[in-house]
Amino acid sequence: MANDINFPQSFISSLQQAPGFNEETFVHTHQEAKAPTSVRINPKKKLAFEHAQPVPWCTDAFYLDTRPSFTFDPLFHAGCYYVQEASSMFIDHILRHVYNTEDGAAKVLDLCAAPGGKSTVISSVISSADLLVSNEIIKTRVPVLTDNLNRWGASNVVVTNNDPKAFAKLKGFFDLIVVDAPCSGSGMFRKDPSAMDEWSADNVNLCQQRQERILADVYPALAEDGYLIYSTCSYSYEEDEAVLDWLCDEFELESVRIPVQAEWGIVESQSAGHKAWGYRFYPDKVKGEGLFAACLIKRENTGQLPVYRNKNQPKPNYKEIDLLKPYINQPSGQYFFKLNDDWLAIARPLRESMEILQQYLYIKKSGVRLGKLAGKELIPDHELALSLMINKDAFLQTELTHEQAIAYLRKDNMDNLGITGKGWSLMTYQGYALGWAKLLPNRINNYYPKEIRILTSEPRDKNQESR
Structure with missing residues (x-):
């Protein structure tokens, strides 16, 4: 089925000199090819997708032949996988x-993190001894970032x-900083054609200036010999290779070449001035949307x-801490602290590291x-339920059918589901x-957080596929 996409001529003209751009195949793919659906498995909550094609440049990631209703899959809400472009x-x-x-505990910053796709990637790669700081600049986007990281379960x-x-x-605090910078968004035009209405050469230039300001602001926080990963979802040279040249002009940064396989279809580029390496993704060459990345x-x-x-x-x-220890795995390796109650x-x-961050930053999680x-009883938080830290054996567990799980995730009344038992129960699927x-x-109190409950009444997907 053809997509109703008609690019502004000024946009197409602006890309004629972009590395790897082919107007004919680029336009044809946007108009004729459907955007693929892809997911990434949580390595700590191992799940198998049968007969799925792997994403070649990512561990535990797969393309799906059809797009299911992720909203009505309890395993999505359990954090078993993440829907990501x-x-x-x-x-x-x-x-x-x-x-x-082997370098020791690393500290990683994901500067523009919402909704959480790249943060969950980072979380899957680094060790439990490393620290991930996921920052979101826009306050209204912080809750979805927090929810997605809670689902992923890392502590x-x-x-x-x-x-x-x-x-x-x-x-010099961070060993690695990821800046997936706000951009003009042309790489997502196939998924969101309405975004073309916002595109202009002036907006590209404004985005470039904003990207440079963001990078300059965060640069002092990167340690010597630390890595900066920069990415956008824009095809514009001004926001991509030109920013790499600006970085190398302004700061003592060296480009890092990342090995890629020819069959992946990724276009390897170099900036005009410093010959800094960049990696371009075009939907007519890869099974995915537009992206630029560099290290x-x-x-x-x-x-x-x-x-x-x-x-x-x-x-x-210590008295209260001793009451908490049975509920988590390896409590001797944990630092317990209190925030209000x-x-x-x-x-x-x-x-x-956490206490240092508290001195300088506004922390949400x-x-x-x-x-x-409450006395000697723990009133458990939703974060504990989804975390990898939880000692499940310390709690009653109630296994739900698919129908029961959806009712639970809607925060419906569950008194008529035939569930028996007494006390706090971990609801599982x-x-x-x-x-x-x-x-x-005589009843069941459903403690699923109302802020993230399923609101739709029919199986239709309302979950964003994120970057």
């Missing part, structure tokens, strides 16, 4: 080329809501944070929120946790 998964390949698990994550300039104070390494020391000293360390409440936990080696203690319910003698 295939080209944007290329960050997995870059990370696996530059990331070295070594901090979510922040800050302008890039706030990170300049964290001198650079910092070759200067622009300052470091002073030695951290916590002068106001609160005395731990809620107890949270994060890997003990990450405590210092740290580690895993365990819940509240095919063994994967969905959330909590309180089982009482």
Whole structure:
């Protein structure tokens, strides 16, 4: 079925000199070919997609022959997989080329992180000893980022809501920074043709200026010999290779060449000035949408944070902490801390980094929120249910059918579903946790968060496929 896409001539003209651009096949693919559907498996919640074609540049990623209703798949809500545009998964390949698990604990920043696609990629690559800081500049986009990271289940994550300039104070703090910069969006025209109405040469230039400001603001936070991964979903040279030349002009950065296989169809380019390597994705050449990505390494020391000293360390409440320990795996390796009435936990080696971040940034999530203690009973939080930290054996578990799981995810009344038991129960589907319910003698209290409940009444997909 043909797509109703008619490009502005000024847009097509602007790409004539772009590396790898072929007007005939580019236009034909946008008008005639359907955008592929792709998913990436959570490696800690292993799931199999039968007879699915792998995405060649990403581990545990697959193309689906048909697009199911992800909204009505409980395994999606359990965080078993993430629906993501295939080209944007290329960050997995870059990370696996530059990331070295033997270098010690790494600190990684995803600067423009919502809705969470690249953050979940990073989370899948780094080790549990590393720290991921997922930042979203726009406040209204933070909840979806937090929800997607909660589903993914990792405990070594901090979510922040800050302008890039706030990170300049964290001198040399991060070993790797990912900047998937706001752009003119031409790479997503096939999925969102209405975005063409916003495209103009003036907007491209404005985006380039904004990209340069963002990169300049965050640059001091990158450590010497740290990596900067830059990406856009724009085909425009001004937002892609030209930005690489600007980075190499302004800062002591060297380009890193990433090995790619010819059969993948990725166009390898170099900038005009510094011959910096870039990687272009065109939908007429790859099975995915438009993307540009590049990696650079910092070759200067622009300052470091002073030695951290916590002068106001609160005395731990060991009595309450002892009550929490049975509910999580390997509690001796966790640092427990309290925020208002809620107890949270994060890997003990990450405590210092978390406390440093608290001095400079507005933090929305740290580690895993365990819940509240009411006497000796834990009132568990939704984050704990989906986390990899949870000790499932410490809780009653109620396995749901598909129909029951959908009712639960809608936050429907569940009293008539024939479920029995008493106390807090982890509600599961095919063994994967969905959330909590309180089982009482005469009723069931559904504690699925109302903010993320299924709102549609019929199986139609409302979940965004994200970058």
